[in-house]
Amino acid sequence: WKKKKRSRSRERHRKDRRKRRSRSRGLSSSSSPERGRDRAARSRELRRRRDGSKSSVSSVSSPSPPPPRGREEPGQQLSLQERLRLREEKKKQAALMKALETPEEKRARRLAKKEAKERKKREKMGWGEEYMGYTNTDNPFGDNNLLGTFIWSKALEKKGISHLDEKDLKERNKRIQEDNRLELQKVKQLRLEREREKAMREQELEMLQREKEAEHFKTWEEQEDNFHLQQAKLRSKIRIRDGRAKPIDLLAKYISAEDDDLAVEMHEPYTFLNGLTVSDMEDLVEDIQVYMELEQGKNVDFWRDMTIITEDEIAKLRKLEASGKGGPGERRDGVNASVSSDVQSVFKGKTYNQLQALYQGIESKIRAGGPNLDIGYWESLLQQLKAYMARARLRERHQDVLRQKLYKLKQEQGVESEPLFPIIKREPASPSDSLEAQPGPSSEPEAEQDTEAKGEAEGEAVLMEEDLIQQSLDDYDAGKYSPRLLGPNELPFDAHVLEAEEDTHRLLLLRQQLQVTGDASESTDDIFFRKAKEGMGADEAQFSVEMPLTGKAYLWADKYRPRKPRFFNRVHTGFEWNKYNQTHYDFDNPPPKIVQGYKFNIFYPDLIDKRSTPEYFLEACQDNKDFAILRFHAGPPYEDIAFKIVNREWEYSHRHGFRCQFANGIFQLWFHFKRYRYRR
Structure with missing residues (x-):
């Protein structure tokens, strides 16, 4: 339906x-x-x-005469x-x-x-x-009645303004909206201000972060440079230790030895250039530049002087090569060959201050000029003089370092300091000048001035190595092999003089004391052996099989005679009662003994550097993997010594008898091997 x-x-x-x-x-x-x-x-x-x-x-717009002012009303x-x-x-x-x-x-x-x-x-x-562009159908609020006016009756009644008509309400809403709009603009302005301040703070933080990063980067750069410097020094040490040292390695060792209290370098640094070729010296100049960059201003005077000397030696070698080929080396370089020896005799033997005075005099002469002045000659003298000045600076610095180290050694030993090198005082030119000595005159008349001679109160010339060698040769040629007899006036004030009879009497007393005590029969080695044998048990045996090492060149071999250290070693043996040995052996028929540890006692009584502790190195044995090479290294004048031991894991705990110490000239290394227990 x-x-x-x-x-x-x-x-x-x-x-x-x-x-x-x-x-x-x-x-x-x-x-x-x-x-x-x-x-x-x-x-x-x-x-x-x-x-x-x-x-x-x-x-209407056709032109017509303007009406009179009295008739304006009809026109209007x-x-x-x-x-x-x-x-x-x-x-x-x-x-x-x-x-x-x-x-x-x-x-x-x-x-x-x-x-x-x-x-x-x-x-x-x-x-x-x-x-303005919002409508009821097109607005972001989803309001279909956006253009209409909403009247909240309950709120108006609560505020007590419900009696106002629509026009008054609109005016009121308009004022409220205007206030809200102004408030919104203020809020927006404050927000923009906060954003601007935030951007400024972020920019400041970014700048601070950049500064911190720049500081960190600077420290990283310094650490990197220091790392490269340490690596360069380490490479130099390795090359020196292996006997393949380069000139820069010897120079770096020399400059680092100045900071060490015990390291002493007897030769001047420029003597390391002897026997080098042109290519070696060019490499040395580049290596010096690298060290100058890595050290960042430290020892810059030393490296600059070495650069000047090296470049001068390079120029001399190239000149010799060119002259040997008969090529451009024959051209005139400002100084004639016959005058060159005289020029070198003028520069040789002078101190840095005297050479500097010569340098200033030649510079003033070149600046003054003249019609008969040979500019090429004087400029060539300046170039040669720079190398001599660099050598003089290095020589004086070397002698100052030696004086300081000798003074420290004498202070440690309680000996009063004396002059390290002999001093030659020039005799005064005339009896009237006996109160103040003046430096010896130069063979160059232009370099000697009266004002400079009067300004120096007392002159000293330090004997160089060549002068000492020449003095020794002169003494040898003179035949004076016995010590020269000294007079009472030539003795120092603190010298203690003994008569011959008194000296003989004291010698007899010392001999009688030795005969009574018998201590003279016990040498230093016997004392060391006696100390090493203390505490030797029945399960220990003497171990004295030395492992031969390959021939190794030592840098200090020219100063000290290399020798092997004395040693007294013990090997600790015992039984290992594992399950197999417990089954097949007993105390009446014990199992074979195995090596359970070693005790090494190496004697270094004459070690030059007492503060440097000897070291040991465990190296693999190439012939048999079951054994290892234990090498001991101490320093001059002792060579390295090595032993072949069982290759097992060590027990480093002191409770298991581990000892590694250096005391009273004896280096002791005692250790036992780890024991592994079977666990199911």
Whole structure:
């Protein structure tokens, strides 16, 4: 029944729709000719009125004399009437356009008018530009009644303003919206200010971070330079130890020995250049530049002087090579060969201050100039003089270092300090000058001035190594092999003089004391052996099989005679009662003994550097993996010594007898091997 009722209502609706459509079609067909005739009449009327308005406007706008001031009211009335007439004409034109427009144009015009009205309304309500484009259908809030005014009656009653009319409420809402808008602008301004301050703080933090990173980078650079310097020194030590030292290694060792209290270098640093070729010296100059960069200003005077001397030696060698080939070396370099020996004799043997005075005198002579002055000769002298000045600086520095170290050694030993090198005092030129000695005159007349001679109160010339050698040769040629007899005036003030009889009596007393005590029969080695044998048990045996080492060159071999140290070693043996030995052996028939540990006692009584502790190195045995090589290294004058031991893991705990110490000239290394227990 319900289905039949629904179908009937649907049929009825369909019939009604068909009737309405047919009626609308009939009306439109009957009214279409009338509507066309009306449109044509309206267009003709519109054209006629336009032509009339144009003629009237032209007549009005035609030039006419201005009316007098006393008759302004008729003109004003005329203009007012004209304006009213134009307004009426405009209204008629608008009405005609409305009559002639199509339905689409009409709809668009009404929508534009409605939008303009809504915009004006929103402006009155205080909406901003960002909310002007919102409509009921197009807004981000999903509000279908956005353009309508919501009235909250309960809130108005609670606030006591429900009696206000709609206009007052709109004004009130407008003020509230304006206040909210101003507050929003303030909040936005504060937010922008906070963002600006935050950006400034971030920028400051970034700058601080950059400064910290720059400081860290600077420290990293310094650490990297220090690391490279230490690596360079380590490479130098390894090359020196292996007997393949380069000149830069010897120079680095020399400059580092100045900071060491016990290391003594007897030769000047420029003596390391003897026997080098041109390519070796060029490599040395590059290595010196690397050391100067790594040390960052430390020892810069030393490296600069060595660079000057090396470059001078390179120039000399190249000149010799060129002269040997008969090429450009024959050309004149400012100093004749016959004069060169005289020039060298002038420069040789002078101190740095004297050479500096010569240098200043030659420079002033070159600046003064003259018609007969040989500039090439004097400039060549300056170049040679720079090398001599560098050698003099290094020589004086070397002698100062030796004096300081000798003074420290004598202070440690309680001996009063004396002059390290002999001093030659020049004899005064005349008896009148006996109160103050002046330095010896130079063979160059231009370098000796009276003002400089008077300014020096006392001159000293330190004997060089060549002078000492020459003095020894002269003494040998003279045949004076016995010590020279000293007079009472030549003895030092603190010297204790003994008569021959008193010296003989003291010698006899010492001999009698030795005969009574018998201590003279026990040497230093016997004392060491006696100390090493203390505490030797029955399960220990003497171990004295030395492992031969390959020939190794020592840098200190020219100063000290290399020798092997004395030693007294013991090997600790015992039984290992494991499961197998417990099963197959007993105390009456024990198992074979195995090595359980070693005790090494190496004697270094004559070690030069008492503060350097001897070291041991465990190296693999190439022949048999079951054994290892234990090598001991101490320093001059002792060579390395090595032993072949069992290759097992050591027990480093002192509770298991481990000992590694150096005391009273004895280096002791005692250790036992680890015992491994079987665990299921």
